[in-house]
Amino acid sequence: MMKVKDGDLDKLGLLFERYNRPLYSFFYRKTFQSQLSEDLVQSVFERMLKYRTTYSGTGAFTTWMFSIARNAHIDHYRKEKRRKEDEILDEERIASDAPTGYMEMDERHQKKLLLEKALEQLDEDKKEVVILSRFEGLKYHEIAEIQGVTESAIKVRMFRAMKDLKQIVTTLSEEYSHE
């Protein structure tokens, strides 16, 4: 990234090849929308170019990159919220109906679906901690830097996210089985 900052823009291609998939997975697990995730990845690299002079090179590159990714997602969410006031992205979201054919699925498919729906319903900040820690392999102190809170707060958030997820999975499982 330092070379990109110094004007060697071709090196951004190297960063793209290394990080486009982790970024795409990050956005996909946040939104569960393929096209939107691809657009947000593009937006992250556009921002990297735009704000390349602000890169200090002191911390881990991934921390800087996921901070940009987080902001790109927040900006998108704000725009969407303005566009569609009734869309809510937090825990107040009303649980959706049972997916078609849920009862006919085998146990593994049911579990997969429940996990996906539960992660979708998790509070945004908690969801982000789970994604960055569990899937992207970031350390708690790196996630703390991204979310602008202390490392202790992130650890508590991680535990509570897992507890909430467990509760949502149980609730959804009961709802889907009774519909």
Added chain:
Amino acid sequence: MSEKNEKLIADYLQGILDEQGKKEVEELIAKGDIDFIDFRAIEQLHDELDMIPVPEPSSEMSHNFYSMLEEEKGSSRVSIRETLREKIAEFLNQITMPRLAYACMLLIVGGFIGNQMNSGDAEIQQLTSEMQNMREMMMVSMLEGPSTTDRLRAVNISAKLPSVDQKAIRALLFTLNNDESINVRVQSIEALSRWGDDPIVREGIVKAIANQESEIVIISLADTMVELGLKNSANEFQRIIDEKDLNGATKLKVENTIAVLS
């Protein structure tokens, strides 16, 4: 539960607890300060999160990025995105109504036979195998035909083959190396990548790099090599850079692919 214990469990989940920390968790469970059933349920859920599937991004994401990079560099070269758009338009123009009707008919017949195969006895298994043979024969014969649309359709038929099929693999590799249509070659790469664990596929697509002239095919191969982790393709790509006069964005893409594979 106290915040101290919550942080302890978070550390446990990330695998950063030392021996002392692990012992502390065990003691807290033994004393009943941490509910063992809850703890196990959270640990299990943490493991199971891997089950959530994430699809692969489309190749357009890569094209869009390199187009953006080219624009930023102030280049006046035609962007890859435009080229791709032209190729898609060219492909759509090739699809005519009778061909679409034929494709629909094949789909309906296939669907009907597929429905019949759902009851699961020996006869049905035989029918499944015959169906696979039929698909293979149809695919190979269509791949040899003069119509680009038929050849594209043939490549798509391979996606319906339920298991790794050596005849289909050989036919697709031949297509990747020899077909005159760029679209057919690109589609054959996607079809082959489904069997990316097969050693013949892995060897075949690496060898195919040297036979490509189209930059779109080269880019598609580059993405597939990264996806399948085929590190031995780096030398082939290097040769392409040395021997061919590639467009700036394509060259950059290939160079970056080599860097990632190395």
